[in-house]
Amino acid sequence: MTSTLTAEPDAATPARVGRVAVVAHRKKSLGGGLDELRSRLRGAGIDDLLWYEVPKSRKAPKKVRKAVDKGAELIFVWGGDGMVQRCSDALAGSDAALAILPAGTANLLATNLGIPQDLAEAVRIGLTGPRRTLDLGRLNGEHFAVMAGAGFDGELIREADRDLKDRLGRLAYVWTGLRHVRSETTRMRVRVDGADWFEGEASCVLLGNVGTITGGIPAFDDARPDDGCLEVGVATASGVVDWVRTLGRMAVGRSDSSPFVRITRGRKIDVRFAEPMTYELDGGARDRVTRLKARISPGALTICVPDDQTS
Secondary structure, X not given: XXXXXXXXXXXXXXXXXXXXXXXXXXXOOOOOHHHHHHHHHHHOOOOOEEEEEEOOHHHHHHHHHHHHHOOEEEEEEEEOXXXXXXXXXXXXXXXXXXXXXXXXXXXXXXXXXXOOOOHHHHHHHHHHOOEEEEEXXXXXXXXXXXXXXXXXXXHHHHHOOHHHHHHHOOHHHHHHHHHHOOOOXXXXXXXXXXXXXXXXXXXXXXXXXXXXXXXXXXXXXXXXXXXXXXXXXXXXXXXXXXXXXXXXXXXXXXXXXXXXXXXXXXXXXXXXXXXXXXXXXXXXXXXXXXXXXXXXXXXEEEXXXXXXXXX
16 A cells, blocks of 8 residues: 655644644653643644543543544644554544654554654654554454454453553563463454454464564564555464463564464454453453454554655
8 A cells, every 4th residue: 555645844834734633641651741742842833732631541532533523634642552542543534644652651553663752753753754544453343553352462461450551561561471371272263354264272363453562572574554454363372381482483583483373364354252252452451252353444544654664
């Protein structure tokens, strides 16, 4: 899919970006905080600024839709993966562009796109960087930008609760992961584009839109967020030794070189579980379900990216 670029050199031209909005998770922190963000946007000549703060990420979509209704063409999203996922879901299919201010723990989409945890640079990218159209996955009615899955990763994310992530950061995922490597496998059936692809015992099923997932693991070596497909992976590792071997292969080679991993890609994916499993979207835990229905939404999101992320 061809990237859409609208780069301009002048960061202080409000006409370049149209009306600007900020949707911020007030409990997240980056640089000098929200006061610095407001100051930088004012200093760049953004006078007609829409500003919304929320205490929880699930309250963000309403603010995003309100900003779009008021004519916002660029929306800065301040927060972690949950904020970005919720806001991406609300912006899917709209003409407004999203600019990430990575103030979370893992910042998965920002990391995959090369957006740094540097407030000044993230603001510059939003105001003057090129824009790229990305695919989004849609799973059980919600869009996701990075990954979704159930099994090992769903349980890991559900138990890496907010308090633990606040205290340990990314180590929260490692800590909870170590507690789940002995989790039992579950029987599942995976259909890709209408054909049976996997049926058997597995510990995890993942759907990826980009290559690097929770904890910085390079799970999908060939993934691109604009290729019109979702990556599909199933892991059959079931104990400490299996998972050590699997994660080791991922760290130093290709994920699909592990005997405990199968990977393919497709546009529509249907997963059925023999028993209810927790699923997750971009690092946010959801309910236990016995079925996942996913599809790709090509070019659903316009996002501001660094200059070297335009192809």
